[in-house]
Amino acid sequence: MTRVLCEAALQSESSQTLDPQNWDEIRAQGHRMLDDMIDYAANIRERPVWTPIPDAVRARFHAELPLKPSDLADVYREFTECIVPYATGNVHPGFMGWVHGGGTAVGMLAEMLAAGLNANLGGRDHMPIEVERQIVEWMRAMFGFPSEASGIFVTGTSMANLMAVLVARTAALGRPVRQRGVGDQGALLTAYTSTAAHGCITKAMDIAGFGSDALRCVEVDRSHRIDVAALRARIAADRSAGLKPFLVVGSAGTVDIGAIDDLQALSSLCRDEGLWFHVDGAYGALGILSPAIAPRLAGVENADSIALDFHKWGQVPYDAGFLMVRDGRQHRETFSAPAAYLRRETRGLAAGSSWPCDLGPDLSRGFRALKTWFTLKTYGTEKLGAMITRTCALAGYLEMRILAEPQLELLAPVQLNIVCFRYRAADANKVNGDIVVDIQESGIAAPSTTVIDGQLAIRAAIVNHRTDTCDIDALISAVLEFGAQRSRSDHGRVVEVEQSPPLAM
Ligand SMILES: Cc1ncc(COP(=O)(O)O)c(C=O)c1O
Numbered sequence: 001m002t003r004v005l006c007e008a009a010l011q012s013e014s015s016q017t018l019d020p021q022n023w024d025e026i027r028a029q030g031h032r033m034l035d036d037m038i039d040y041a042a043n044i045r046e047r048p049v050w051t052p053i054p055d056a057v058r059a060r061f062h063a064e065l066p067l068k069p070s071d072l073a074d075v076y077r078e079f080t081e082c083i084v085p086y087a088t089g090n091v092h093p094g095f096m097g098w099v100h101g102g103g104t105a106v107g108m109l110a111e112m113l114a115a116g117l118n119a120n121l122g123g124r125d126h127m128p129i130e131v132e133r134q135i136v137e138w139m140r141a142m143f144g145f146p147s148e149a150s151g152i153f154v155t156g157t158s159m160a161n162l163m164a165v166l167v168a169r170t171a172a173l174g175r176p177v178r179q180r181g182v183g184d185q186g187a188l189l190t191a192y193t194s195t196a197a198h199g200c201i202t203k204a205m206d207i208a209g210f211g212s213d214a215l216r217c218v219e220v221d222r223s224h225r226i227d228v229a230a231l232r233a234r235i236a237a238d239r240s241a242g243l244k245p246f247l248v249v250g251s252a253g254t255v256d257i258g259a260i261d262d263l264q265a266l267s268s269l270c271r272d273e274g275l276w277f278h279v280d281g282a283y284g285a286l287g288i289l290s291p292a293i294a295p296r297l298a299g300v301e302n303a304d305s306i307a308l309d310f311h312k313w314g315q316v317p318y319d320a321g322f323l324m325v326r327d328g329r330q331h332r333e334t335f336s337a338p339a340a341y342l343r344r345e346t347r348g349l350a351a352g353s354s355w356p357c358d359l360g361p362d363l364s365r366g367f368r369a370l371k372t373w374f375t376l377k378t379y380g381t382e383k384l385g386a387m388i389t390r391t392c393a394l395a396g397y398l399e400m401r402i403l404a405e406p407q408l409e410l411l412a413p414v415q416l417n418i419v420c421f422r423y424r425a426a427d428a429n430k431v432n433g434d435i436v437v438d439i440q441e442s443g444i445a446a447p448s449t450t451v452i453d454g455q456l457a458i459r460a461a462i463v464n465h466r467t468d469t470c471d472i473d474a475l476i477s478a479v480l481e482f483g484a485q486r487s488r489s490d491h492g493r494v495v496e497v498e499q500s501p502p503l504a505m
Helices: 004-010 023-042 055-061 072-086 107-119 127-145 159-171 182-188 197-207 228-240 263-273 284-289 328-335 368-403 426-444 470-490
Strands: 149-154 190-196 215-218 244-253 276-281 306-308 323-327 408-410 418-423 448-452 455-461
Touching: 023 072, 023 107, 055 072, 072 328, 107 149, 107 368, 127 284, 127 323, 127 368, 149 159, 149 190, 149 328, 149 368, 159 182, 159 190, 159 197, 159 244, 159 306, 159 323, 182 190, 182 215, 190 228, 197 215, 215 228, 228 244, 228 263, 228 306, 244 263, 244 418, 284 306, 284 368, 306 470, 323 328, 323 408, 368 408, 368 418, 368 470, 408 470, 418 470, 426 470, 455 470
Parallel strands: 190 215, 190 244, 244 276, 276 306
Antiparallel strands: 149 323, 306 323, 408 418, 418 455, 448 455
């Protein structure tokens, strides 16, 4: 800047800082916001689960890039009028769609504190990084991982799974893969998961440079668990064809129905075959906190890497994904990238290496660890485990209600906290798709859909710690009511009820 420009800028208006002119005013406004958000959570049952955004609101909301300042109170009013009433709805106990956690007031407050500190957790020597390291230590203890295991917060399990594939890639091809790409050797590598695995595994293979065809999606048994014998056969066939199997991804809680693969059998197979064993535990891995579920996760302690989300069953506000790698050295080998401007020191602010930026693609990183630390400290793992057990009990209650209603039909065994069912109807796929949208638009509940054996299912994932039996009852009543309406309007009659054979559990 020229001197003239500098002087002009320094002489302009009293202060160009973004701090408030009057701290008392922002304090009062802040207290109002805090009270409102605590009321929002406390009185969430008084709201519809979800409300479609009216065209007028959408139109009113979209505005020109603001050039001039506005009063914080006015901006906040716009938030309360245009944003709050049309949020996703997952804070509400009636939200059962996809796999969404409900969040907590504790997590919300911790998020505010994190924003106040405005810490960048890419690296350097400060206490917020120790908070993340503390969580890593707790995760090692929770999953029986060794002290050299590394861990890092990421956005979500999609990212954690991608990073795990990249670590497995480096383990298979060595560090030079980072300079030379996967090359001819990489073209021979094959990975394995089940047909029930989450789509982000396919995406990860694509992004990692293998191509999604290199992922073998092995068939599942009646409980939607990977068929380990078929997996073994597929690996053998690929080896015979000159390919190089390198990775198996097991699911701890499949996205559609909550099946947990036989992790013990997968870990033995991977040990025998010399393969990287990754567990996608997006929501199911935290089942380790529930004495009822933990035994079904046996084998997870042998994984080479685990991906999970605290924002699902852990109820930490979005987002809080996590990756843990048994061999921290291999994790660092995959992502560390020295740079002059990131020079490490033995003292001063640039001390404390290794830094989280050595464990993933991000350099600038927020303080996701704080809301997770507050959640674990405030509730303790026993209470969180009991809450997780209860969501599964509620899924069992929903299953019982479905089995008692002749007009309803269970479409998959209930193994965890996810229930897939449908209303019996002539054009069942269409009718059930309509029922789900009707229920969402009614504000009574928010289930989602999936397809099980070619049949569209109403899918209720009980993840939210606030959900209770009354929410399950409301869902059942709504399905029966909208189902009857849809069947009448679409076909002029309610279909005859057929008894299906009971599902194997
Ligand atoms: C089994 C499984 N894996 C991966 C994911 C993706 O997780 P995220 O949405 O946090 O990226 C999900 C999401 O529901 C999931 O259920």
